[in-house]
Amino acid sequence: MTAAIDDELWSAIGDPIRRRMLDRLLADGGGTATTLSAHLPVTRQAVAKHLGVLDRAGLVRATPSGRERLYHVDEAQLARAVAQLSAVGATWDARLQRIKRIAEAIQRSQET
Amino acid sequence: MTAAIDDELWSAIGDPIRRRMLDRLLADGGGTATTLSAHLPVTRQAVAKHLGVLDRAGLVRATPSGRERLYHVDEAQLARAVAQLSAVGATWDARLQRIKRIAEAIQRSQET
DNA sequence: CAAGACAAGCAACCAAAGGTTGCGCATCTT
DNA sequence: AAGATGCGCAACCTTTGGTTGCTTGTCTTG
Numbered sequence: 001m002t003a004a005i006d007d008e009l010w011s012a013i014g015d016p017i018r019r020r021m022l023d024r025l026l027a028d029g030g031g032t033a034t035t036l037s038a039h040l041p042v043t044r045q046a047v048a049k050h051l052g053v054l055d056r057a058g059l060v061r062a063t064p065s066g067r068e069r070l071y072h073v074d075e076a077q078l079a080r081a082v083a084q085l086s087a088v089g090a091t092w093d094a095r096l097q098r099i100k101r102i103a104e105a106i107q108r109s110q111e112t
Numbered sequence: 113m114t115a116a117i118d119d120e121l122w123s124a125i126g127d128p129i130r131r132r133m134l135d136r137l138l139a140d141g142g143g144t145a146t147t148l149s150a151h152l153p154v155t156r157q158a159v160a161k162h163l164g165v166l167d168r169a170g171l172v173r174a175t176p177s178g179r180e181r182l183y184h185v186d187e188a189q190l191a192r193a194v195a196q197l198s199a200v201g202a203t204w205d206a207r208l209q210r211i212k213r214i215a216e217a218i219q220r221s222q223e224t
Numbered sequence: 225c226a227a228g229a230c231a232a233g234c235a236a237c238c239a240a241a242g243g244t245t246g247c248g249c250a251t252c253t254t
Numbered sequence: 255a256a257g258a259t260g261c262g263c264a265a266c267c268t269t270t271g272g273t274t275g276c277t278t279g280t281c282t283t284g
Contacts, residue, residue: 045274047213053270066281068280085198089194092138092194099138146260161242179250179260181261
């Protein structure tokens with residue numbers, strides 16, 4: 001079985017810029033396209049598009065306030081994403097260990 | 113601190129097709145562009161390109177044999193990738209829990 | 225309160241990535 | 255020798271991440 005991961009979530013956190021955005025939003029407790037772009041190597045517009053992607057994936061939500069648009073992380077959804085990350089990691093890990101065990105078994109049988 | 117992840121590794125495993133390819137290669141112990149594409153919703157050429165990406169990321173290696181080109185997973189490198197996955201997961205997890213603790217503290221202070 | 229500053233949204237445009245088809249070349253197989 | 259099979263290459267299309275330029279809406283302040 002191949003885990004049937006929610007690809008939208010994955011691709012949302014698959015982008016390095018978006019990961020850094022999430023990091024910042026978590027560290028600072030929120031931010032706008034403008035404040036985020038100040039710490040990133042891309043323009044405000046690019047950040048805005050990324051925020052759109054994260055929003056559609058449900059990882060962040062926006063609270064308009066005056067001329068600003070404050071984003072914050074949806075913790076529950078990010079927790080889900082983290083869970084999926086570790087699920088995939090665990091799957092591969094298990095397979096790697098199984099292979100390692102088999103390899104060792106083969107080696108042992110050849111030492112006979 | 114922002115983990116300074118190896119972006120090439122991440123983007124390699126960030127693609128859903130490539131994840132499925134790795135899954136298959138692990139499950140079957142190896143495969144060619146042709147055999148892989150048989151189980152994927154894309155053409156052999158697309159798979160070949162993905163194999164190129166995985167190869168450059170060091171996640172797979174090829175062994176040409178006659179007219180075939182057999183790929184297998186580089187276990188050590190995939191183990192590294194898995195480690196990075198869980199590192200990011202752990203970072204976010206820690207932040208989420210910190211936030212949760214703070215939120216609870218605030219709530220307690222308001223119950224006073 | 226009018227004027228400038230600041231945040232965001234929109235649109236056009238560009239480059240890179242993922243995908244396709246169509247081909248040609250090498251290697252098995254019969 | 256002839257057909258089948260596996261691969262690589264090239265041209266092309268679409269999506270995605272990025273940019274610049276401009277407009278609109280909301281403070282701020284002289």
